[in-house]
Structures are given as C-alpha cells and as structure tokens.
Amino acid sequence: MWQWFYRMGSPKWFYEMSGKWLPWLYVLMTVLMSVGIVWALLFVPQDYQQGNTIRIMYVHVPVASISLACFPLMAVAGVITLVWKMKLADMVAKCAAPIGAWFTAVALATGAIWGQPIWGTWWAWDARLTSMLIQFFLLIGVIALRSAIESPDDSARASALLAIVGAINVPIIKYSVEWWNTLHQPASNFSMDNESAFGPEIWVPLVIMIFAVYCFFVISLILSTRNEILRRERRAQWVQDIVAGEKV
Amino acid sequence: MLDNIQFSSVSEFFQMGKYTFHVWSVYGLFALFVFVNLFLPRVQRRQFIREQRQRALRDVQLAQNTAVNEERSRAQGEGE
Numbered sequence: 001m002w003q004w005f006y007r008m009g010s011p012k013w014f015y016e017m018s019g020k021w022l023p024w025l026y027v028l029m030t031v032l033m034s035v036g037i038v039w040a041l042l043f044v045p046q047d048y049q050q051g052n053t054i055r056i057m058y059v060h061v062p063v064a065s066i067s068l069a070c071f072p073l074m075a076v077a078g079v080i081t082l083v084w085k086m087k088l089a090d091m092v093a094k095c096a097a098p099i100g101a102w103f104t105a106v107a108l109a110t111g112a113i114w115g116q117p118i119w120g121t122w123w124a125w126d127a128r129l130t131s132m133l134i135q136f137f138l139l140i141g142v143i144a145l146r147s148a149i150e151s152p153d154d155s156a157r158a159s160a161l162l163a164i165v166g167a168i169n170v171p172i173i174k175y176s177v178e179w180w181n182t183l184h185q186p187a188s189n190f191s192m193d194n195e196s197a198f199g200p201e202i203w204v205p206l207v208i209m210i211f212a213v214y215c216f217f218v219i220s221l222i223l224s225t226r227n228e229i230l231r232r233e234r235r236a237q238w239v240q241d242i243v244a245g246e247k248v
Numbered sequence: 249m250l251d252n253i254q255f256s257s258v259s260e261f262f263q264m265g266k267y268t269f270h271v272w273s274v275y276g277l278f279a280l281f282v283f284v285n286l287f288l289p290r291v292q293r294r295q296f297i298r299e300q301r302q303r304a305l306r307d308v309q310l311a312q313n314t315a316v317n318e319e320r321s322r323a324q325g326e327g328e
Contacts, residue, residue, distance in 0.1 A: 052264040223289035
C-alpha cells in the first residue's frame with residue numbers, strides 16, 4: 001500500500017501512466033459529449049415555462065457542479081503536500097486552480113445568460129450566485145498567492161493552507177439554495193416517472209453531460225499537470241530524453 | 249427516434265424559439281471553453297520543448313567556445 005502510494009507520488013510514474021490514460025479519456029469524453037449535446041439540443045422537450053432555455057441547463061449544471069470539485073481536490077492535495085511533502089500533489093493543486101477558475105467563470109456566465117430571460121436579470125446578490133463569485137475570487141487568490149511567493153516550498157505550503165481554508169466555501173455553495181430561500185432554485189429531484197416535470201427524458205442527458213464534463217476536467221488537469229512535471233523535472237534525464245525525442 | 253426531434257425545420261432549430269441568443273451563446277461559450285482548455289496545454293508543451301532545445305544548443309555552443317578559447321590560449325602560451 002505504502003509502496004503504491006509513494007510510487008504514485010513520483011512525477012515520472014504519473015507522467016507515463018497518464019500518457020496511457022489520455023487516449024481513452026478523449027474517446028470517452030468525445031462520445032459522451034456528442035451524445036449529451038445532440039440529446040440536449042434536439043430531443044429534450046421544451047419546458048412549459050422556460051421554453052428552449054431549458055437547454056442551457058445541460059451546459060450550466062455540469063460546469064457549475066464540477067467547479068465545486070476543484071476546492072476539495074486542492075484541499076486534499078494540500079493536506080498531502082503538508083503532511084507527506086509529495087511533489088506530485090502540489091503540482092496537481094497548482095494546475096487545478098486556474099482550471100477551477102475557468103469552470104467557475106463559465107458557470108457564472110452561463111448562469112447569467114440563463115437568468116436574464118427567466119429571472120429578468122443578469123445578476124442578483126442571491127446566496128448561490130454570491131458564494132460562487134466568492135469561490136471565483138478565492139481561486140484567483142490561490143493563483144496570486146502562489147505566484148507572489150518566490151520560494152517553491154513556501155508557496156506550496158501557503159497555497160495548500162489557503163485551499164484547505166477555502167474548501168469551507170464549498171458546502172456553503174452547495175446548501176446555499178436550501179439555507180437561504182432566494183432566487184436560485186434548489187436542485188431538482190430525479191424522478192423515474194416519465195410524466196414528472198423532472199423525469200428521465202430530462203435528467204438522463206444531464207447525467208451524460210455531467211460525466212462528459214468530468215472527463216473534460218480530468219483531461220485538462222492531466223494535460224497541464226504533465227506540463228508542470230516537465231517544467232519542474234527539466235533537469236532529469238528522462239525529461240531531457242523527451243525533449244530531444246519529440247517532434248515539434 | 250427522429251420523430252422525437254423537437255423542431256420541425258432546421259431554421260426553427262437555429263431560432264430556438266424566442267431564445268436564439270441565449271441558447272447559442274451558452275453553447276458557443278462552452279465550445280470555446282472546451283477548445284481553449286484542451287488546446288492551450290499543447291501549445292505550452294511545444295513551447296517548453298522548443299525552449300529546452302534552444303537552451304541545450306546554447307550550452308553545447310558555450311562549451312565548444314570555451315574549449316576553443318582554452319586551446320587558443322594554450323597555443324599562445326606555448327608560442328611565447
């Protein structure tokens with residue numbers, strides 16, 4: 001078990017393994033995303049109140065829910081960095097922050113475009129929207145903190161701490177729609193009944209899109225972590241072999 | 249299955265009822281987001297490899313120059 005744990009912490013091992021995973025993840029993402037998008041755009045019935053804006057849900061909900069995975073991921077990586085000083089964990093945490101900021105920004109933007117016709121406003125200081133905006137600023141904070149501290153060890157430790165503290169915001173975002181009864185609607189309950197307002201014909205494509213966007217998140221995290229590994233290990237012989245051997 | 253398509257014509261599909269801008273801007277933004285996040289790491293990787301090669305080349309040239317200079321000064325020293 002410990003041997004496995006330590007081997008997994010080796011950047012070289014991760015680089016080699018992730019190279020094998022990537023093609024499969026690409027295939028999975030392409031299939032899921034094609035099915036999900038075609039289903040959402042062509043086959044999902046119009047909502048009796050929202051009309052075609054219901055199709056926005058199939059982008060907004062997956063992106064927003066996966067943006068919430070970012071802080072817990074960075075917090076776990078932060079604990080591993082602080083306790084075991086595993087280099088790979090810090091690289092993953094570093095790469096997750098900008099990707100999480102992208103996801104949060106896209107969730108906010110698509111939410112605004114959806115809110116405009118449905119709520120009649122692009123933005124409101126609603127609990128869900130505000131806590132998402134806070135997550136965005138926290139992620140910018142993590143990125144800024146890391147680049148502001150010069151010593152790599154110190155900046156790894158500081159951003160690990162901020163990630164752990166910032167993860168407190170995640171349950172606040174998650175339950176904001178239940179704790180404060182404001183504009184944003186709570187999560188709908190999946191129903192197996194086809195006649196229900198949220199039956200399988202609505203949620204099956206949503207689940208497909210959630211998995212598709214998860215694949216996309218994992219792929220982009222792997223791609224940028226691989227770049228980070230190459231940068232930090234550039235003096236290692238195996239990286240120099242890659243540099244010498246690759247066509248560019 | 250094709251009977252379940254919610255639109256009766258292509259133009260109706262592109263129009264999305266009253267919500268042409270809202271639906272398509274969200275999907276356009278999503279497409280851009282996916283494309284940039286998958287494409288940018290590839291550009292950065294190529295950039296890194298190019299930089300490292302240039303650095304390796306510079307190191308080799310530097311080493312050669314030093315060797316040549318040492319050779320020259322040794323030759324001069326013997327000539328005197």
